[in-house]
Amino acid sequence: MQAGKILLKGCWCLWLFSRSIIVKLKRFVMNNRRKFLQHLTGGIVALPFLSLHSLAATETEATGTLLQPSPEQPYAGPVLRVAIMGLGGYGTMVAEAMRACKKAKLVGVISGTPAKIDAWQTRYHIPEKNCYNYENFDKIKDNPDIDAVYVITPNALHKEQVIRVAKAGKHVICEKPMALNAKEGQEMVDACKKAGVKLLVGYRMHFEPKTLEIIRLRKAGELGKIKFFEGLSGFAIGDPNQWRLNKALAGGGAMMDIGIYSVNGARYMTGEEPVWVTAEETKTDPVKFKEGVDETIQFQFGFPSGAVASCLSTYSMNFLDKFFLVGTNGFGELQPATGYGPIQGKTHKGPLSALHVTHQTVQMEEMSDIILQNKTPVVPVDGEEGLKDLKIIDAIYLAARTGKKIML
Numbered sequence: 001m002q003a004g005k006i007l008l009k010g011c012w013c014l015w016l017f018s019r020s021i022i023v024k025l026k027r028f029v030m031n032n033r034r035k036f037l038q039h040l041t042g043g044i045v046a047l048p049f050l051s052l053h054s055l056a057a058t059e060t061e062a063t064g065t066l067l068q069p070s071p072e073q074p075y076a077g078p079v080l081r082v083a084i085m086g087l088g089g090y091g092t093m094v095a096e097a098m099r100a101c102k103k104a105k106l107v108g109v110i111s112g113t114p115a116k117i118d119a120w121q122t123r124y125h126i127p128e129k130n131c132y133n134y135e136n137f138d139k140i141k142d143n144p145d146i147d148a149v150y151v152i153t154p155n156a157l158h159k160e161q162v163i164r165v166a167k168a169g170k171h172v173i174c175e176k177p178m179a180l181n182a183k184e185g186q187e188m189v190d191a192c193k194k195a196g197v198k199l200l201v202g203y204r205m206h207f208e209p210k211t212l213e214i215i216r217l218r219k220a221g222e223l224g225k226i227k228f229f230e231g232l233s234g235f236a237i238g239d240p241n242q243w244r245l246n247k248a249l250a251g252g253g254a255m256m257d258i259g260i261y262s263v264n265g266a267r268y269m270t271g272e273e274p275v276w277v278t279a280e281e282t283k284t285d286p287v288k289f290k291e292g293v294d295e296t297i298q299f300q301f302g303f304p305s306g307a308v309a310s311c312l313s314t315y316s317m318n319f320l321d322k323f324f325l326v327g328t329n330g331f332g333e334l335q336p337a338t339g340y341g342p343i344q345g346k347t348h349k350g351p352l353s354a355l356h357v358t359h360q361t362v363q364m365e366e367m368s369d370i371i372l373q374n375k376t377p378v379v380p381v382d383g384e385e386g387l388k389d390l391k392i393i394d395a396i397y398l399a400a401r402t403g404k405k406i407m408l
């Protein structure tokens with residue numbers, strides 16, 4: 001009896017001991033695997049800029065599909081090798097966000113400032129052979145180590161730069177607004193088509209999880225028949241001498257820079273293309289906002305379904321970043337709707353819970369798939385999409401100038 005008890009106790013201890021060994025072993029393997037994977041991807045991904053865990057979680061929650069491999073799996077697919085043209089404020093933001101990308105890598109720069117090139121070479125380990133200036137970047141056609149150029153310069157330069165990149169046989173990502181007007185935009189689309197390269201526009205919100213969740217609900221019919229969209233896009237602009245307030249470089253004012261978010265948002269939130277536009281412009285500071293540089297424009301759209309939109313674009317008010325979509329059965333709201341995040345959102349069912357992800361990181365991961373693997377995004381980001389916004393902006397300016405309802 002006593003011997004049996006001792007034997008039972010012995011077995012129990014042995015089981016506990018072996019279990020703790022197994023747990024420790026498992027932990028060791030997991031930890032070292034993670035280290036190994038970090039080491040493996042080290043060339044592509046510098047220190048994780050955002051948690052890949054949260055990235056994967058967000059995507060699963062928001063879209064129901066995992067866009068990224070889990071952090072436990074090394075990425076072995078194709079990598080989009082990108083050169084950034086224009087090393088200013090937003091170019092820097094994109095470069096920093098790309099540190100966390102697996103599917104896209106910053107490998108080159110195009111700039112008119114040698115000191116900036118030096119600094120970027122050091123920070124992002126960019127080889128000399130991948131550095132260009134605005135005069136010689138056509139030579140990029142002879143560089144097999146660059147797949148795409150991301151144009152992040154003032155608006156008025158986009159057309160010529162994109163066409164030159166296309167002629168050099170490289171894919172192009174162009175910042176918004178894609179061009180100054182629809183005529184220019186059409187030339188860019190045509191040039192890229194002719195050259196057989198892809199043209200994408202830096203519409204980062206098209207990959208934002210809370211935005212995509214409202215689009216998913218709308219498509220699933222959960223909001224009922226869509227009736228109304230409200231878009232508020234604006235901020236109080238500072239320095240009166242910046243290029244954004246120079247018609248020749250910006251192509252306009254607030255509408256080209258920030259109002260475009262409401263134009264674009266009205267389309268992806270409702271899922272429709274406007275058939276008419278009305279607009280009214282107001283100017284409180286004609287010194288800062290010179291002829292051709294719009295300070296504030298209110299604009300309205302009518303859609304084929306009968307739904308309508310009412311939007312505000314301004315360079316003279318802060319706290320204006322809101323989208324509101326309402327249908328017969330519910331609503332979706334984003335506020336802030338288009339800032340760098342975190343985006344906040346709710347619907348008639350309650351708050352949206354998808355975690356914040358760095359917009360430009362996800363954008364570049366997705367654009368890699370679009371360019372290299374022909375992936376179709378939920379909301380298009382191609383040149384045709386940029387062109388649609390430009391046609392509407394042309395109509396808004398015409399409506400504001402003439403006071404007439406413009407049919408599209």
Ligand code: NAD
Pocket residue numbers: 086087088089090091112152153154155157175176177202203204243249257
């Ligand atoms: P910025 O002024 O910070 O940078 C512009 C860069 O272009 C600078 O490095 C400048 O040296 C260079 N440049 C080249 N030629 C120039 C010229 N002739 N005049 C002036 N600068 C010249 O501007 P930014 O904020 O980086 O904006 C660049 C583009 O990115 C714009 O089209 C803007 O609309 C877009 N942007 C997009 C987002 C977004 O969230 N998607 C955010 C900010 C800016």
